[in-house]
Amino acid sequence: MEVLRVENIVKNFGRVEVLRGIDFSLQKGQVLSIIGSSGSGKTTLLRCLNFLETPQKGRIIVEGKTLFDAEDRQKMSDAAIRLNRLHFGLVFQQFNLFPQYTVKRNITLAEELLAKEKIKKEGSYNGHTTVRDALAAIDQKADRLLEEVGLTVKADSYPCQLSGGQQQRVAIARALAMEPDILCFDEPTSALDPELTGEVLRVIRELKDTGRTMIIVTHEIGFARDVSDTVMFMDGGVIAEMGPPEQVIENPQNPRTREFLSRFTER
Ligand SMILES: Nc1ncnc2c1ncn2[C@@H]1O[C@H](COP(=O)(O)OP(=O)(O)O)[C@@H](O)[C@H]1O
Numbered sequence: 001m002e003v004l005r006v007e008n009i010v011k012n013f014g015r016v017e018v019l020r021g022i023d024f025s026l027q028k029g030q031v032l033s034i035i036g037s038s039g040s041g042k043t044t045l046l047r048c049l050n051f052l053e054t055p056q057k058g059r060i061i062v063e064g065k066t067l068f069d070a071e072d073r074q075k076m077s078d079a080a081i082r083l084n085r086l087h088f089g090l091v092f093q094q095f096n097l098f099p100q101y102t103v104k105r106n107i108t109l110a111e112e113l114l115a116k117e118k119i120k121k122e123g124s125y126n127g128h129t130t131v132r133d134a135l136a137a138i139d140q141k142a143d144r145l146l147e148e149v150g151l152t153v154k155a156d157s158y159p160c161q162l163s164g165g166q167q168q169r170v171a172i173a174r175a176l177a178m179e180p181d182i183l184c185f186d187e188p189t190s191a192l193d194p195e196l197t198g199e200v201l202r203v204i205r206e207l208k209d210t211g212r213t214m215i216i217v218t219h220e221i222g223f224a225r226d227v228s229d230t231v232m233f234m235d236g237g238v239i240a241e242m243g244p245p246e247q248v249i250e251n252p253q254n255p256r257t258r259e260f261l262s263r264f265t266e267r
């Protein structure tokens with residue numbers, strides 16, 4: 001089943017064309033890796049998908065529902081944008097945890113706010129009609145997620161007490177808490193010391209095994225080859241090459257892809 005369809009996304013910053021017509025689709029449970037040089041537009045594409053940037057052209061369709069259409073002249077309300085965002089989870093390079101809250105609170109906070117708002121406005125959240133029941137369920141989910149990322153013992157610690165790899169695993173649990181249709185990663189291991197990248201990549205690999213749909217911007221070419229169903233090579237704001245990893249990474253057709261990949265093998 002198609003979860004995501006992206007049509008002709010164009011994004012300019014002033015006169016600079018950063019995305020010049022991006023089209024792709026993603027099936028449920030599939031992993032798409034995006035590779036490409038710095039400045040090729042990878043982060044901007046993820047930010048457009050997460051409604052942190054507004055494209056000048058194009059459409060974003062999730063599970064058949066058009067969430068964004070640049071042709072639609074009506075300005076999207078903040079409430080609509082917030083609802084749209086729930087379809088996507090985003091894990092940043094720099095973790096971006098709330099330093100003042102415990103690990104567990106980092107995971108539960110956003111969903112607690114959502115549950116309270118829903119119960120107030122609509123009378124229920126996920127089948128719970130009282131805030132107390134909803135919060136109990138959210139707390140239990142956080143315990144499950146902490147177990148999934150292997151950090152049960154750190155539930156009451158603060159981010160500053162964790163290693164970078166542990167912080168990133170909390171950030172992944174936090175993104176999963178909102179049950180997004182698509183989980184996006186922007187260079188999830190780039191800020192980590194080499195000895196800590198393995199534990200984060202392992203968690204992402206396990207998420208694939210449990211059927212999560214993911215888009216991963218990464219410079220870990222070996223990881224992208226192993227974990228991806230599709231690899232996209234971006235160059236200058238366009239998709240220069242896209243296909244299964246055996247093609248794009250092992251046997252690239254585009255000279256730009258070959259040139260980019262050669263930088264990794266020379267090391
Ligand atoms: N907010 C912004 N304002 C102006 N230019 C931007 C902004 N964000 C990104 N850019 C430019 O867009 C291009 C692509 O950036 P980015 O999406 O971060 O690339 P990547 O993640 O592939 O390194 C770069 O030239 C960058 O300078």
Ligand SMILES: [Mg+2]
Binds near residue numbers: 042043044186
């Ligand atoms: Mg980037």
